[in-house]
Amino acid sequence: xxFNIRNLFERLLRHHGPQSWWPADDPFEVMVGAVLVQRTNWxxxxxxxxxxxxxxxxxxxxxIEVGETALQACIKAAGFYRTKAxxxxxxxQFVEGAGGIEGLRQHSTPALRQQLLALNGIGxxxxxVILLYAFARPVVVIDDYLRRLWRRVHGLDRxxxxxxxxxxxxxxxxxxxxxxxxxxxxxxxxTVCRKVPVCGCCCLRETCQMAAQARCxxxxxRKVWASLEN
DNA sequence: CACCAGGGTGGTT
DNA sequence: AACCACCATGGT
Numbered sequence: 001x002x003f004n005i006r007n008l009f010e011r012l013l014r015h016h017g018p019q020s021w022w023p024a025d026d027p028f029e030v031m032v033g034a035v036l037v038q039r040t041n042w043x044x045x046x047x048x049x050x051x052x053x054x055x056x057x058x059x060x061x062x063x064i065e066v067g068e069t070a071l072q073a074c075i076k077a078a079g080f081y082r083t084k085a086x087x088x089x090x091x092x093q094f095v096e097g098a099g100g101i102e103g104l105r106q107h108s109t110p111a112l113r114q115q116l117l118a119l120n121g122i123g124x125x126x127x128x129v130i131l132l133y134a135f136a137r138p139v140v141v142i143d144d145y146l147r148r149l150w151r152r153v154h155g156l157d158r159x160x161x162x163x164x165x166x167x168x169x170x171x172x173x174x175x176x177x178x179x180x181x182x183x184x185x186x187x188x189x190x191t192v193c194r195k196v197p198v199c200g201c202c203c204l205r206e207t208c209q210m211a212a213q214a215r216c217x218x219x220x221x222r223k224v225w226a227s228l229e230n
Numbered sequence: 231c232a233c234c235a236g237g238g239t240g241g242t243t
Numbered sequence: 244a245a246c247c248a249c250c251a252t253g254g255t
Contacts (some may be wrong), residue, residue, distance in 0.1 A: 021236095034236085041235035044253055079252035083238085123238045143236070186236050234255085242247075 006171040008149070012184040019183035022133035024049075027101045029058060030134035034126050035087045036078040048078035060100065063092035087121030094119055101134075109137045124161070132182065138175045140165045141182040145189040 023042075024030045029049065037045035051074045052058040057066055066074075071085040078084060094115070098104050104112060109131060116127040124142070131137040142161050150164055151157075159167070172178055 037235085038237040039235065039250085040237090040252075041254080044235080047253090077252065079235090080237090080250050081252075083250050087238090121238065125237060129236080141236090145236085182236085189236085232255100235253095237250105239249085240247100241249105243245085 004171065005168050008153075009172060009177065009181050009184070012188055013180060016184055016187050019180060019187055021179060021183035022129075024133075027134035028060065028095060031091055031095070031130050032058060032063075032088060034129045034133075035084055035091060035121060036075060038080070038084070038121075038126065040079045045078050048075035048084075051075065051077070060092045060096040063088050064096060083121070087119075090120050091122070105135060109135075109139065112137075113139075129182070132175070132178060136175050136179075138169075138173055138178055140168045140172075140178055143182070143185070145185045146182075149185065 022030050022033065023046075024033055032052065033045060033049055036048045049058070052062075055062075055066075055074060057063055057071070057074065063071065068085055068089070071088065072081045075081050075084055075088070095101065095104065098115070099106075107115070112135065113127050113131055116122045116130060117124070122130075128139045128141045131139045132141055142164055146168075147161075147164065150159060168178075168181070172181055
C-alpha cells in the first residue's frame with residue numbers, strides 16, 4: 001500500500017492522542033511563542049513567555065516600550081535572547097501598526113503570509129505556524145521532521161516544499177486536521193516509538209528502533225531511506 | 231562531556 | 244540553488 005499522508009495522520013493520532021495545540025491564551029501569545037521557540041525546546045520558550053507575563057509585557061505596547069536590554073534579560077531562558085528580543089520588537093510594531101490582531105484578521109491568508117514573511121525573523125515555518133495557530137487558517141506547516149518523514153517513506157526524491165505542501169493538502173485540508181498534524185509530527189519527533197507495531201511511518205528519529213524496518217541505502221553518495229511500500 | 235531543542239539570516243561557493 | 248557560521252540557553 002502506497003504511503004498516504006492521511007493514513008500517517010491517523011496512525012500518529014491513534015498512537016499519541018490529540019495534542020491540543022497551540023498552548024497559548026490568545027493569538028498574540030501564539031506569535032510571541034512562535035518566535036521564542038525557534039531552535040529552542042518548548043520548555044525554555046515557555047520560561048520566556050512566563051517571564052513576559054510576570055512583567056505584563058505580553059502585549060504589543062508592552063514589547064514596544066520596554067528597553068531592549070530589559071527584554072533580553074526577560075527572555076534569556078529561551079536562548080538566542082539578543083536576536084529574539086529584536087524579533088519580538090519588530091513583531092509587536094507590526095501587529096500594533098496593522099490594527100492589532102483584529103486588524104490582521106481582515107487579510108486573506110496569502111496577504112497575511114506575505115506580510116509576516118517580510119518581517120525580520122519570520123521565515124516560512126514561523127509564518128505558517130502563526131497563520132495556522134493564531135489565525136486558524138488551513139495551512140500546512142513544513143518542518144524538518146515532516147521532510148525527514150517524507151524521505152523515510154518515499155526514499156530520495158525531488159519533492160520540494162511546495163510539492164510537499166500540495167501533497168499534504170490534497171489529503172488534509174481542514175484547519176483542525178492541519179493543526180493536529182503539525183503538533184503530532186513534533187510530538188512524534190520526541191518519542192522513540194517502541195510500542196506501535198511496524199508501521200513504517202510512526203517514527204522520525206534516525207535512532208528510532210523502527211528504523212530497522214526501513215532499508216537504508218545510498219543514492220548519489222547520500223544515505224537515504226528506501227521506500228517502504230510493499 | 232557532547233548533543234539536542236517546535237528557525238532564520240546573511241554571506242560564500 | 245546549496246552550503247555555511249552564527250545566534251545562545253537549559254536539559255540530558
